[in-house]
Amino acid sequence: MAKLTYREALNRAMCEEMEKDPNVFVMGEEVGHYQGAYKVTQGMLDKFGDQRVIDTPISENGFAGIGVGAAMVGLRPIIEFMTWNFSLVAIDQIVNAAAKMLYMSGGQFSVPIVFRGAGGAGGRVAAQHSQAFESWYAHIPGLKVVAPATPKDALGLLKTSIRDNNPVIFMESEVLYGYTGEVPDEEYSIPIGKGEIKKAGTDISIITWSRAYHFAIEAAEELEKEGISAEVVDLRTIRPMDEEIIYNSVRKTNRAIVVEEGWYHSGVGSHVAYLIQKNCFDYLDAPVERITQEDVPMPYAANLEKHSLPSVEKVKNKIKEMLS
Numbered sequence: 001m002a003k004l005t006y007r008e009a010l011n012r013a014m015c016e017e018m019e020k021d022p023n024v025f026v027m028g029e030e031v032g033h034y035q036g037a038y039k040v041t042q043g044m045l046d047k048f049g050d051q052r053v054i055d056t057p058i059s060e061n062g063f064a065g066i067g068v069g070a071a072m073v074g075l076r077p078i079i080e081f082m083t084w085n086f087s088l089v090a091i092d093q094i095v096n097a098a099a100k101m102l103y104m105s106g107g108q109f110s111v112p113i114v115f116r117g118a119g120g121a122g123g124r125v126a127a128q129h130s131q132a133f134e135s136w137y138a139h140i141p142g143l144k145v146v147a148p149a150t151p152k153d154a155l156g157l158l159k160t161s162i163r164d165n166n167p168v169i170f171m172e173s174e175v176l177y178g179y180t181g182e183v184p185d186e187e188y189s190i191p192i193g194k195g196e197i198k199k200a201g202t203d204i205s206i207i208t209w210s211r212a213y214h215f216a217i218e219a220a221e222e223l224e225k226e227g228i229s230a231e232v233v234d235l236r237t238i239r240p241m242d243e244e245i246i247y248n249s250v251r252k253t254n255r256a257i258v259v260e261e262g263w264y265h266s267g268v269g270s271h272v273a274y275l276i277q278k279n280c281f282d283y284l285d286a287p288v289e290r291i292t293q294e295d296v297p298m299p300y301a302a303n304l305e306k307h308s309l310p311s312v313e314k315v316k317n318k319i320k321e322m323l324s
Helices: 006-020 044-048 060-072 084-098 134-138 151-163 212-224 243-253 268-283 302-308 312-323
Strands: 002-005 024-028 053-055 076-081 114-119 144-146 168-173 180-183 196-199 204-208 230-234 237-239 256-263 289-293
Touching: 002 006, 002 151, 006 024, 006 044, 006 151, 006 168, 006 180, 024 060, 044 053, 060 076, 060 084, 076 084, 084 114, 114 151, 134 144, 134 237, 134 256, 134 268, 144 151, 151 168, 151 180, 196 212, 196 243, 204 212, 204 243, 204 312, 212 230, 212 256, 212 312, 230 243, 243 256, 243 268, 256 268, 256 312, 268 289, 289 312
Parallel strands: 024 053, 024 076, 076 114, 114 168, 144 168, 204 230, 204 256, 256 289
Antiparallel strands: 002 180, 144 237, 196 230
């Protein structure tokens, strides 16, 4: 096992896939000469050259569209958005072209493309740069949505995403790039659509993904010292979603809380709560609860940003309330 940061794990995944398949290339703003806005593509220009690590102008709609076209004729583009907030400029290419092309062409054109970049709150970068977009893109048939929380999962899922013949929305938490974790030395991949029990428990199921996983796991570890056994389910993939891992956990613990970095209204947690009540109703000893970002644009001030987001304390307090 090696200790890698989240950004190093992503870099290794892309390099390994580019070494194996000459059809894989990376394109986006500052991915080459600047080594990546968040240094995820560091060293790749020297290794693969400027025909496969391509710097673009500030033109998300343009280079996303080029990527879709390249995928339609057999290449495997990795399109980096400096932040998912800037993907809104390219949303027509993602939603109306990439997601719908296979269906609208009667199966003649697949679009094996990965759109990836930083999402969620970035730490005092304010409202226009601090949004979790999982629910936006998971709403669209034809897209797969991946949101890993650890370096190991990020590496394994990015490799699988690059190999997938469908468009994949790969969401990386901006504040996790420097997070370090153990990653296997050997070649491996992780299936899209498979969650993981990161901590077993018996009293309540915490369903989560991406950055919110770290609030959940810390809360679960602290609650264990107080005699409360919380099970942490990391979905890892939002679409397709591993429903069985949710049901099996809730049928064991009889309580569930969903922790997410996105907003409350129409969030992914709403869908998870619906699935639980539909498929586990007779097992529930309490209503399904949710912890989300406050339903406001992200404040700039550090104290207000922290207050707006989920936290370890919010998770602990809500679980204690549910078990009281």
